[in-house]
Amino acid sequence: MLPIVFGGSVGPEAGLTGLIVSACCQIRDLLKRAGLRAGAIGDATLAASIAALFGTPLAGIVADVESMPDEEPDPDKYELRRSAKAVLYLGAAFGALGGVLAFSALFGGSSGLPRLAEPAMGALDPVWFVPCIALGYALALVFEGSGALFSRLSQRAGNAPFAVIAKPVVAGLVMGGIAVVFPNVLFSGEAQTHELVSNWAGLGAFALLATGVLKSAITPMCLSMGWNGGHFFPCIYSGVSCGFGIALLAGIDPTFAAGVVTTSYIACTTCKPLLSAGILLLCFPLHGMLWCGLAAIVGALLPLPRTWRSRSNADEELREL
Numbered sequence: 561m562l563p564i565v566f567g568g569s570v571g572p573e574a575g576l577t578g579l580i581v582s583a584c585c586q587i588r589d590l591l592k593r594a595g596l597r598a599g600a601i602g603d604a605t606l607a608a609s610i611a612a613l614f615g616t617p618l619a620g621i622v623a624d625v626e627s628m629p630d631e632e633p634d635p636d637k638y639e640l641r642r643s644a645k646a647v648l649y650l651g652a653a654f655g656a657l658g659g660v661l662a663f664s665a666l667f668g669g670s671s672g673l674p675r676l677a678e679p680a681m682g683a684l685d686p687v688w689f690v691p692c693i694a695l696g697y698a699l700a701l702v703f704e705g706s707g708a709l710f711s712r713l714s715q716r717a718g719n720a721p722f723a724v725i726a727k728p729v730v731a732g733l734v735m736g737g738i739a740v741v742f743p744n745v746l747f748s749g750e751a752q753t754h755e756l757v758s759n760w761a762g763l764g765a766f767a768l769l770a771t772g773v774l775k776s777a778i779t780p781m782c783l784s785m786g787w788n789g790g791h792f793f794p795c796i797y798s799g800v801s802c803g804f805g806i807a808l809l810a811g812i813d814p815t816f817a818a819g820v821v822t823t824s825y826i827a828c829t830t831c832k833p834l835l836s837a838g839i840l841l842l843c844f845p846l847h848g849m850l851w852c853g854l855a856a857i858v859g860a861l862l863p864l865p866r867t868w869r870s871r872s873n874a875d876e877e878l879r880e881l
Contacts, residue, residue: 569746569787714727744771753800776798795829796826799823802821
């Protein structure tokens with residue numbers, strides 16, 4: 561909880577999912593010792609927790625199916641075939657989302673990113689599809705380059721007790737210094753996106769673009785230097801901020817620009833177009849998802865330097881758990 565409390569540019573999804581999956585793996589081990597086979601419980605829990613955290617069942621369903629090898633199941637471990645796992649994830653995702661909705665209806669409260677307005681595209685707006693893709697790709701390069709740089713710095717600093725404390729402190733100082741000028745680089749971006757949707761037109765194109773680029777660099781810095789968390793919510797905020805910035809400069813529809821930039825950005829960093837589109841269904845209208853879907857496919861195909869691939873990727877962290 562500390563990275564979230566102290567304003568770290570990290571999302572809660574990786575930490576919460578890790579805790580949930582760890583607890584359910586313990587339940588799986590208890591069942592196994594009791595003679596019951598339940599090898600798929602960790603996978604189902606991952607699908608359920610992602611669906612609940614992001615508020616969309618599609619993200620949970622495709623979270624693991626998209627990169628799942630269709631191997632021969634091991635009956636001793638109660639492993640399922642790919643098709644059976646997809647059905648299992650489907651039930652887990654909708655069950656978790658239903659539980660969240662029921663809890664909110666009974667006790668109040670809501671979470672997640674806001675839904676942007678329906679797109680009102682002009683005749684020339686599609687001309688800006690490629691420039692928006694290019695901006696999303698540039699954000700991905702910033703993200704991966706920053707992650708590679710600070711991962712190397714973190715490795716050189718080592719894991720001595722002093723280094724373990726010094727690394728996140730230094731990252732916090734850097735982040736705090738930037739936040740003096742651009743305060744929205746702090747926090748996960750979930751609440752800040754609500755504010756951004758309401759008053760983006762008055763912030764100016766430069767501030768929007770600078771905040772998006774800087775947050776894309778600060779998030780992997782935090783993750784590499786010891787601020788545990790995820791990167792989806794900060795990346796979504798960065799993409800939306802830069803999308804609104806290019807909309808101000810070009811005079812195009814802001815929902816279209818934000819959707820294409822954000823989807824291509826996330827798809828490029830995750831290489832998972834279905835997961836990217838599934839997550840972004842929670843904040844972009846279904847009417848505009850055609851352009852977002854195309855952006856997800858293109859973004860997933862865009863190459864990134866292999867040496868830049870950061871170890872802070874949330875998908876890798878979840879698989880290590």
